[in-house]
Amino acid sequence: MKKADKTTTNEALQKRQKMFSEAxxxxxxxxxxxxxxxxxVSWSDGLYHIYGLKPDEFEASFEGFLERIHAPHRERVRQTIETAYREGKPFEMEELIVRPNGEKRVxxxxxxxxxxxxxxxxxLIGVCQDVTERKKAERARLKSVKLKAEKSQLEKLLKELKETQTQLIQSEKMAALGKLTAGIVHEINTPVGALKSTMDTMSRCSAxxxxxxxxxxxxAEVKNNGDYQKSLKILKENCQVASSASERIIKVVTSLKNFTRLDEAEFEMADIHEGLDSALTLIQHEIKDRVLVEQNYGDIPEIRCYPAELNQVFMTLLRNAxxxxxKKGTITIKTSSDENNVYVKISDTGKGMPSEKIKSLFELGFTTKDTRVGMGMGLINAYNIIQNHKGELKVESEVGKGCTFTIILPMDLKKTIKTV
Incomplete structure (x- = not known):
C-alpha cells in the first residue's frame, strides 16, 4: 500500500473514531x-466521560471499576459479573457510581x-448508559402520581368525616362537635385549597x-433544557407545600377520629395524652393567636376507661378555659400519676369565679355571666362522666386570676354501667 493511501486510511479511521466518541x-x-x-480491560472514550475520568489519569481494570461503584452496591455488582462469567450468560444491572468530584450517577x-x-x-463485553436524568424525571412523575393518590385518600377521609358527623348527630358528642364545625371546616378548607392549587401546578409541570x-x-438535551430544570424545581417546591397541607388535614381528621372513637370498643385501655391532644386540635381555631397552651405531660400509664366520654370532658374543660x-392568656395542662390514680389539671388565666359560686358549679343550668362563661349542661355531663369512672372532678378558682380543674381517675377501673 502506498504511503498516501495509508495516510488517507488513517485519517478516515480517526474521523470515524471521533464520530463514534461524539455519538x-x-x-x-x-x-x-x-x-x-x-x-x-479497555474503556471507550464515552465510558471515561460517564465516570468523569481521563484515560491518562486512570488505567481501566476490574478492581478499579469496582472501587468507583457506590459502596452499598459494590458486592451486588461483583456477584452479578462473577455469575455471568461463571455461567456464560448475558447480564443486566443497574448500579450507582461515584465520580471523583463526589457526584453520584445511575x-x-x-x-x-x-x-x-x-x-x-x-x-466480556458490554455497554453502559447514564440514566440519571431519566431516573429523576421518573421519580418526579411517580411523586406526582403519589400526590394524586394522597389527594384521593384525603377526599375519602373527608367523606368519612361527613359520615362520622351524621352518626354523631343523635349523641351527646354532637352537642360538643356542633360548636366546632365552622372551625374544623376552616382548618380543612385552607390546606385543601393549597393542595388543589399545587396539584394544578404539578399537573402542568408534569405535562x-x-x-x-x-x-x-x-x-443530554433533556438535562440541558432550562424548562426541564425549572419544572423539576417547581415540582419539588410544590411537593413540600402539598405534603404540609396533607399532614394538616390528616392531623385534623385523625384528631376527630380519636375524639369520637366510633370504630373502637367503648371500654378499653386508652392514652390520656392522645385524648387531650385530639381535643386541643379540634379547638385550635378558638385559641390560636390568642391563647398559649402549655403542656406539662408527666410519664403516666394508659388506663382502662371510656375514652370517648373522657374526650368530651377534656373538650368541655378546654373550651370553657x-x-x-x-383577650390573651394561657391554658396549662399538667398530667401526673401515683400508685393508684392518674391526675389531669387544666388551668387558665381567665376571669375566675368567687368561692361561693364554686359550690353550685355542677348544678343544672349554672351560669355566671358576670364572672365566667355560662356552662349550661357541659359541666354537669363532665361531672357525671368522671363519677361514672369512679373518679373526682375538683375546682379551684380566684376572681381575676383564673380557674383550675383537677380530674382524678383510678387506674384499676372495672367496667361499669354508664349513667350518661
Whole structure:
C-alpha cells in the first residue's frame, strides 16, 4: 500500500473514531471490554466521560471499576459479573457510581460473555448508559402520581368525616362537635385549597416534562433544557407545600377520629395524652393567636376507661378555659400519676369565679355571666362522666386570676354501667 493511501486510511479511521466518541457522549453511553485471558480491560472514550475520568489519569481494570461503584452496591455488582462469567450468560444491572468530584450517577449496564470453542470464557463485553436524568424525571412523575393518590385518600377521609358527623348527630358528642364545625371546616378548607392549587401546578409541570422528553432526542438535551430544570424545581417546591397541607388535614381528621372513637370498643385501655391532644386540635381555631397552651405531660400509664366520654370532658374543660380568657392568656395542662390514680389539671388565666359560686358549679343550668362563661349542661355531663369512672372532678378558682380543674381517675377501673 502506498504511503498516501495509508495516510488517507488513517485519517478516515480517526474521523470515524471521533464520530463514534461524539455519538457516545450524546447518547450518554460507553463501551467496555475485558480480555479475560490477558486480564486487560479497555474503556471507550464515552465510558471515561460517564465516570468523569481521563484515560491518562486512570488505567481501566476490574478492581478499579469496582472501587468507583457506590459502596452499598459494590458486592451486588461483583456477584452479578462473577455469575455471568461463571455461567456464560448475558447480564443486566443497574448500579450507582461515584465520580471523583463526589457526584453520584445511575448507570444501566448490559453485558455478554464470549466463549471459545471449549465453552471457556475469553472476553466480556458490554455497554453502559447514564440514566440519571431519566431516573429523576421518573421519580418526579411517580411523586406526582403519589400526590394524586394522597389527594384521593384525603377526599375519602373527608367523606368519612361527613359520615362520622351524621352518626354523631343523635349523641351527646354532637352537642360538643356542633360548636366546632365552622372551625374544623376552616382548618380543612385552607390546606385543601393549597393542595388543589399545587396539584394544578404539578399537573402542568408534569405535562411540560413529558413534552420535553418526547421532543428531545438525547438525555443530554433533556438535562440541558432550562424548562426541564425549572419544572423539576417547581415540582419539588410544590411537593413540600402539598405534603404540609396533607399532614394538616390528616392531623385534623385523625384528631376527630380519636375524639369520637366510633370504630373502637367503648371500654378499653386508652392514652390520656392522645385524648387531650385530639381535643386541643379540634379547638385550635378558638385559641390560636390568642391563647398559649402549655403542656406539662408527666410519664403516666394508659388506663382502662371510656375514652370517648373522657374526650368530651377534656373538650368541655378546654373550651370553657378558652372562653374564660377575654383577650390573651394561657391554658396549662399538667398530667401526673401515683400508685393508684392518674391526675389531669387544666388551668387558665381567665376571669375566675368567687368561692361561693364554686359550690353550685355542677348544678343544672349554672351560669355566671358576670364572672365566667355560662356552662349550661357541659359541666354537669363532665361531672357525671368522671363519677361514672369512679373518679373526682375538683375546682379551684380566684376572681381575676383564673380557674383550675383537677380530674382524678383510678387506674384499676372495672367496667361499669354508664349513667350518661
Amino acid at each position: 457516545e457522549k450524546l447518547a450518554n453511553i460507553g463501551i467496555f471490554e475485558w480480555d479475560i485471558r490477558a486480564n486487560q 448507570l444501566f449496564t448490559r453485558g455478554e460473555v464470549i466463549q471459545d470453542a471449549d465453552s471457556q470464557p475469553i472476553r 411540560r416534562i413529558n413534552q420535553i422528553l418526547e421532543n428531545s432526542s438525547t438525555l 378558652a372562653q374564660a380568657i377575654e
